Amino acid sequence: MSMILGAMIFYPGGEHLASWRLPGARPERYLDLGYYRDFARTAERGGFATLFIADELYVWDRFASGIDHVVNIRTEPFTLLGALSQVTERIGLAATVSTTYNEPYHIARKLASLDFLSEGRAGWNVVTSASDEEAWNFGRDANLDHAVRYRRAAEFIDVVNGLWDSWDDDAFRYDKESGYFADAAKLHTLDHRGEFFTVRGPLNIARPPQGRPVIFQAGASEAGRALAGATAEAVFTMGTNAVRGAKILYDDYKARAAANGRNPDHLKVLPALSPVIGGTLREAEEYLDEIEALTPERLSLDWLSHYLQFDVSSHPMDETFQPDLSVPTNQVRSVQEQIGRLVGSGSYTLREVNRALLRRRFLVGTPDMIADWMTERYRAGAADGFMLAFSSIPVGVEAFVDLVVPELTKRGVYHGGYRGRTHRENLGLPVPPSRYA
Numbered sequence: 001m002s003m004i005l006g007a008m009i010f011y012p013g014g015e016h017l018a019s020w021r022l023p024g025a026r027p028e029r030y031l032d033l034g035y036y037r038d039f040a041r042t043a044e045r046g047g048f049a050t051l052f053i054a055d056e057l058y059v060w061d062r063f064a065s066g067i068d069h070v071v072n073i074r075t076e077p078f079t080l081l082g083a084l085s086q087v088t089e090r091i092g093l094a095a096t097v098s099t100t101y102n103e104p105y106h107i108a109r110k111l112a113s114l115d116f117l118s119e120g121r122a123g124w125n126v127v128t129s130a131s132d133e134e135a136w137n138f139g140r141d142a143n144l145d146h147a148v149r150y151r152r153a154a155e156f157i158d159v160v161n162g163l164w165d166s167w168d169d170d171a172f173r174y175d176k177e178s179g180y181f182a183d184a185a186k187l188h189t190l191d192h193r194g195e196f197f198t199v200r201g202p203l204n205i206a207r208p209p210q211g212r213p214v215i216f217q218a219g220a221s222e223a224g225r226a227l228a229g230a231t232a233e234a235v236f237t238m239g240t241n242a243v244r245g246a247k248i249l250y251d252d253y254k255a256r257a258a259a260n261g262r263n264p265d266h267l268k269v270l271p272a273l274s275p276v277i278g279g280t281l282r283e284a285e286e287y288l289d290e291i292e293a294l295t296p297e298r299l300s301l302d303w304l305s306h307y308l309q310f311d312v313s314s315h316p317m318d319e320t321f322q323p324d325l326s327v328p329t330n331q332v333r334s335v336q337e338q339i340g341r342l343v344g345s346g347s348y349t350l351r352e353v354n355r356a357l358l359r360r361r362f363l364v365g366t367p368d369m370i371a372d373w374m375t376e377r378y379r380a381g382a383a384d385g386f387m388l389a390f391s392s393i394p395v396g397v398e399a400f401v402d403l404v405v406p407e408l409t410k411r412g413v414y415h416g417g418y419r420g421r422t423h424r425e426n427l428g429l430p431v432p433p434s435r436y437a
């Protein structure tokens, strides 16, 4: 099996808060289908298995800089992927779905519909939604507790899977002569009653072409990893720099899958990777300097405040930053832990912490260096592939496909092209049998 590549869009202009300001960025096109079509076709040219559209359900306006400086608009992923299914041929199409602010019946229908319209290319990234801002848009004063969110996510997935199995694959007869459209004996009513959902079913659409659209996840906390081990078919991990750390994380996910009685090979581990590519290392570093220079200081501090859930802006930039992180946040716990590890030694100023956080998500180098970095992790059994979060769009994805993909191919770790028709086939995942089979 070849290394798996996925291409994601979190912010429409690229991974960084300031990517939209870079040369070549086209912010005025962020709501145009053509912008995403071009991105998808470039990724398809590179043989990417997955196009993943990330999502959040709010405008980040907790701090003024979020309004003034951040890309705070995005298209609704299912609508976009439905349109993209008609202008792409082979790439898998995955959307982020919040299990906290959706109902499973809706999502089962939407994903099944996307799977039919795309002829077996749908996928979903299960997220529990971390921000209070999202809660405020859905009738709550604050987000659900972390543990409750993950329990709800597990039940949500179970209900969606059950709904997809409503009809056996051969349930529809379409027999004009006899007048039988469907065979009632091949219909299953879910009758689910759980902690969060009561869903009778059945679903009003046939079992999807892939049986079940592919389940992605990115939860990194203990609860997030437990859910992934039980249910995910691919996880996006936060790219960690050292091979050893990546290998430990990889083995952890695989062991969790095995402990759930699953084949570990059916849970693909895809570290998220944001390359900054240059003709020389110096050129790539200058590009990163440029990204940083385009980020207002106030914005990056607000970003830090958001994740820590307290305002850091009154802390002097050049004094040691040692926040009390003993109480776990109800937001993204893994980011808080990451910040905790960074400030742990107590020897960094706020400016240094801030800078390190902005920079550490990027891999800076020449195409050769980036290909080596990826190859090393793939060969060490620390990654089944990578989810590329380009530092700039469209420049970053074009550079990656034109310059890094040939290097990966040359190293024999990446075969490019598509081995199958469906998203599952291209990820090396089997079709799950119906629970009634």
Ligand SMILES: Cc1cc2nc3c(=O)[nH]c(=O)nc-3n(C[C@H](O)[C@H](O)[C@H](O)COP(=O)(O)O)c2cc1C
Pocket (backbone or CB within 6 Å): 053, 054, 055, 056, 096, 125, 126, 127, 128, 129, 130, 217, 218, 219, 220, 221, 222, 223, 224, 225, 236, 237, 238, 272, 331, 332, 333, 334, 335, 387
């Ligand atoms: C590559 C990647 C993509 C993600 N995409 C989204 C997304 O689209 N929407 C979202 O709310 N969270 C997204 N997240 C955040 C995760 O779903 C999750 O909330 C986060 O890793 C924290 O999980 P934890 O609470 O288990 O620590 C993403 C994370 C990663 C690493």
